[in-house]
Amino acid sequence: MTKETMSGGCLCGAVRYEVTGGVKGCAHCHCRMCQRAAGAPVVTWFTVTGDHFRVTQGALKFRNSSDLAERGFCGDCGTQIAFRYLKDAGKSIDVTAASLDDPEAMPPSFQIWVGSRPSWMHGFDAELPERKGTTEN
Numbered sequence: 166m167t168k169e170t171m172s173g174g175c176l177c178g179a180v181r182y183e184v185t186g187g188v189k190g191c192a193h194c195h196c197r198m199c200q201r202a203a204g205a206p207v208v209t210w211f212t213v214t215g216d217h218f219r220v221t222q223g224a225l226k227f228r229n230s231s232d233l234a235e236r237g238f239c240g241d242c243g244t245q246i247a248f249r250y251l252k253d254a255g256k257s258i259d260v261t262a263a264s265l266d267d268p269e270a271m272p273p274s275f276q277i278w279v280g281s282r283p284s285w286m287h288g289f290d291a292e293l294p295e296r297k298g299t300t301e302n
């Protein structure tokens with residue numbers, strides 16, 4: 166995984182962020198919660214540990230998507246940027262790979278919650294290993 170600084174932001178440009186290392190992994194998530202939150206069949210997330218993720222412009226609006234987790238998005242345009250378990254606040258945060266300025270910098274290496282993948286997504290990244298999800302949040 167890259168240790169260089171990566172930047173990204175939302176569709177309208179109000180929220181900008183920076184990742185300065187601490188990347189733990191990247192995965193496609195097929196869960197229903199992500200599908201609903203993004204209005205898309207799959208959301209690709211990478212995990213950033215510690216304080217290596219920081220918002221450099223604007224602010225993320227956080228909303229609980231369950232009792233266990235919250236999702237951060239641009240309050241103006243709605244782009245989903247972050248996910249974190251409440252218990253991990255300050256320790257770990259997931260960031261949407263497609264909100265990076267250069268999504269090529271963060272290729273996923275596995276996928277979770279494939280049971281919720283729509284049948285019309287057949288063949289999608291079939292070579293990537295499938296891991297069991299914990300809970301949908």
Ligand SMILES: [Zn+2]
Nearest residue numbers: 175177239242
């Ligand atoms: Zn925005």
Ligand SMILES: [Zn+2]
Nearest residue numbers: 194195196199
């Ligand atoms: Zn998900």
